[in-house]
């Protein structure tokens with residue numbers, strides 16, 4: 001069994017010894033943790049995790065198995081998966097394969113048998129950092145190569161669609177700018193009858209307006225919002241011409257377009273049980289989240305935007321809206337997948353905005 005040993009080495013020199021899981025080889029990325037207990041396939045296939053190693057803090061991972069229907073992208077782009085125990089025999093009538101087989105299929109390197117709660121506590125005190133999953137026992141060498149490893153910054157262009165395509169419906173016409181979108185955003189719009197045109201990340205405002213959309217959605221996506229400058233210019237020019245709804249990276253880009261700024265959080269929010277307060281309704285929503293950046297509250301002061309939602313755990317901004325135009329966005333995931341459906345009402349609010357404000361561009 002000796003050659004089944006694999007290591008997770010953190011940039012700070014901490015080494016965890018475990019077992020091989022998923023693909024052969026080694027892999028480096030930014031290590032983050034997710035506290036969800038379910039929705040493992042949706043999380044691993046969320047392209048917002050591009051170049052990141054996902055640690056599941058919950059100890060038993062993959063009990064519902066994996067299938068061909070529940071992926072949030074065609075090609076998962078996470079750099080690794082870290083679990084305490086990988087379920088070998090899933091128990092679910094929809095399951096077609098287990099975690100190990102699913103990771104192998106997509107070439108994702110994983111490690112099992114490590115204390116993921118201890119890793120989570122370490123990330124919470126030190127902050128997210130670089131890490132490597134490797135079979136090499138020369139840990140000093142691994143730490144040295146991690147020191148010189150630079151996290152790439154071109155994630156959005158790697159995961160966005162290269163050409164526009166349509167997911168047909170008979171209702172409102174929506175242009176969805178794809179920064180690495182989760183499929184459930186398209187499904188949530190289609191379920192409400194929308195005709196969705198998925199557009200590349202670098203589409204210009206002219207290309208978007210040529211579609212004569214009733215509304216424009218800005219998707220989630222990986223990386224630092226400051227690296228997606230072209231989209232900020234597009235959004236600036238769309239504000240006031242068409243209703244806009246942004247999710248996660250899309251929310252951050254709307255805020256940047258409005259003149260606000262973003263920052264990198266110490267360890268972000270990732271999980272399916274994140275409480276958020278809706279300030280207008282004075283209600284708490286339990287939300288699905290996956291973000292490592294957030295909007296600087298003070299930077300919103302001199303903009304046309306106001307805060308609509310805040311995170312209960314740390315008070316950070318979770319939602320904003322334009323004071324006079326039909327533009328709003330949330331840092332969390334109303335499309336769920338994985339996670340609770342408390343905030344699906346936001347899609348309905350977008351439908352209402354498209355009914356009352358859509359079609360302005362045709363005037």
Ligand SMILES: NC(=O)CC[C@H](N)C(=O)O
Nearest residue numbers: 220221223248249292293
């Ligand atoms: N899910 C997302 O869209 C994530 C947005 C951004 N990449 C962040 O980490 O904050």
